[in-house]
Amino acid sequence: MSFHDKFDDLKLLKPVIFTGKEVLLLDQTKLPETEKYLKLKNCGEVAKAIKTMKVRGGGAIMLAAVYGLALSAINSKGNLKILKKDAEILKNTRPTAAALFQAIDFILRIAEKSSNVAEDVQQAANWLFKKTVEMEIKVGENGSKLFEDGDTVLTHCNAGALAAAGYGGVTLSVFRKCREKGKKIKVFVTETRPYLQGARLTLWELKKFGFDAVLITDNAVGYCMQKGMIDKVLVGADRIAANGDVANKVGTYLIALAAKKHKIPFYVSGTIDPKTKTGDEIKIEIRSPEEVLIFNGKRIAPKNIKVFYPAFDITPHEYVTAIITKDGVFKPPYNFGG
Structure with missing residues (x-):
């Protein structure tokens, strides 16, 4: 069972999913005609998807961004310099979204104190997902x-x-x-x-x-x-x-x-x-x-x-x-x- 499968009893529509290797985004520009997930393999692709409204809404943008940072941490093997650069790229996608900035700063604070950046960033992103579900309820x-x-x-x-x-x-x-x-x-x-x-x-x-x-x-x-x-x-x-x-x-x-x-x-x-x-x-x-x-x-x-x-x-x-x-x-x- 994946992390996101744990929430199935709540009947989530799942606009953002993280597999550990990819960020899956329900392409909101294709709705309602087509329900299609984009498979994004790096932080740059996530940033582009946010900028082009493939995903939108404060919470979904935030979750896409933190999972984008998880990809950055995994792909760079925990390189903080690369992670911070990608964080700035993500912040510049939607300047009005407060949750985006707050969550990225939270992830960076976790990474700066971590001895296993890739693992801890992913866990922090999952924690934010769980907290978002709880907030919605x-x-x-x-x-x-x-x-x-x-x-x-x-x-x-x-x-x-x-x-x-x-x-x-x-x-x-x-x-x-x-x-x-x-x-x-x-x-x-x-x-x-x-x-x-x-x-x-x-x-x-x-x-x-x-x-x-x-x-x-x-x-x-x-x-x-x-x-x-x-x-x-x-x-x-x-x-x-x-x-x-x-x-x-x-x-x-x-x-x-x-x-x-x-x-x-x-x-x-x-x-x-x-x-x-x-x-x-x-x-x-x-x-x-x-x-x-x-x-x-x-x-x-x-x-x-x-x-x-x-x-x-x-x-x-x-x-x-x-x-x-x-x-x-x-x-x-x-x-x-x-």
Whole structure:
């Protein structure tokens, strides 16, 4: 039995698997049409897969990166200089993802004290995987207390199983725990342009687990709220600052504004980054114009035009009704600075 097989009773979707020789990544750019695993043999291949969105979501990116470092340690026979170089390459793939930086620094601290770098880095990566699964379950348990039987919940992008270790991330885990408690939840999902993470990934997950789900266009959020079709909002976060400001997929801020207008609770699930004092300190990743200009292999806009595509935005803490973490549910005023 492999390390990852030990979690089969939890019905993980397994976006990231480490075999000891390869990192297997479920190629999220191919979903929902094709369920295909990429077989990555070195850290450079893992970094490229992260950069090109083959794997995405804070937790899944983090796990892919630490297993990439495990490959680096194995392939280099524990060479710390090479490991640190590969760590910097991985950090530069997705600058907004807090968990990525924290986990890489953790792995490096383990390696620097180790007498068997390759073995200890692999064990540390497996420990992070186990802790991520435990975090997903705890977040689900805590978050489920905020929802009632019959609620219709709006979510944006994908912060579910594919974005973490596979149980349910920080959103689907809440819905799974609601179901365990006999609460029936209906989910409205934004398509999430331009990568369509909501349409392709979140709906794929929800269908896998048999949830009642409805796909809407990104610009239909206000209409659905205005018509009383949404009871609550639940989104994940790539980074939550100490003051409660939230970095998440671009469009989240607009949803929060609409929710505030219509007196709809706006909940955020994730992990706090106490070192980031406010959202102003969070670097927003600006991605390639081609991701906006090209859809399904075809250009959808005229040639020679300018494109601005921030992948994330910042939702100020005053729009956040509550923050759900593995340690509990927190309400304003937020002060996670310690």
